[in-house]
Amino acid sequence: MESCAPLPQPLRRSWFVVYTRPRWEKKIDESLKQQGIISYCPLRMIQSKWADRRKMVALPLFSSYVFVCINPREELKVRQTHGVINFVYYMGKLATIKDEIIEEIKSSLFLFPDAQVINLAELAVGTRVKIEHGIMQDKEGHVLRNELHHIIVVIDSLNCVLTAKVPATNLRIVN
Known part of the structure; x- marks a missing residue:
């Protein structure tokens, strides 16, 4: 180059x-x-x-x-x-x-050829997200808290509330 x-x-x-x-x-x-x-x-x-x-x-x-x-x-x-x-x-x-x-x-x-840019402002409290990687892959939930490099997500399947601390790079905003 x-x-x-x-x-x-x-x-x-x-x-x-x-x-x-x-x-x-x-x-x-x-x-x-x-x-x-x-x-x-x-x-x-x-x-x-x-x-x-x-x-x-x-x-x-x-x-x-x-x-x-x-x-x-x-x-x-x-x-x-x-x-x-x-x-x-x-x-x-x-x-x-x-x-x-x-x-x-x-x-x-x-x-890191699969790196991505995430605007943390878009991951505001209440935003609906889907986890794309990791043990909770394909689970959906909403943002409970936005920390520096991790997002606390409430996963609302299974008829109970489960929270997970997920790296922002593993999340995708769901419409």
Whole structure:
């Protein structure tokens, strides 16, 4: 993978975040690379199952986001790429990402290819969830308490209340 190496000030490249159309992350990443732009769409590997088979598929780690390493001259090229909605802004300026953060994401995905991003704010008290891994796999319940890295889930099957302390990564929100 190409690095986002520092260049002289007017041509210095930095990492930025691009907001994309839903489910266009991989297409946009490929399109940007074909244009000679350094881009990175972190992918996680998950096993998907259909009625007749199982298959490993690569899904974007961050929905609707792709990272680009560009200089100011390349900004317009990125904006004009089909499927790109806009850059992400922070306090009125393009949101920059440090090289170290990109490297952390890459190394984390190398070590844990099935990693996922969970917004703990979405796991509010009362949220209905399904446990996807572990001894309580496929059981449903609701969030009783949200702790730092574990969620206390009330499992309401079996005509009794059973609580389990479950890592947030093992939960999926149920509609």
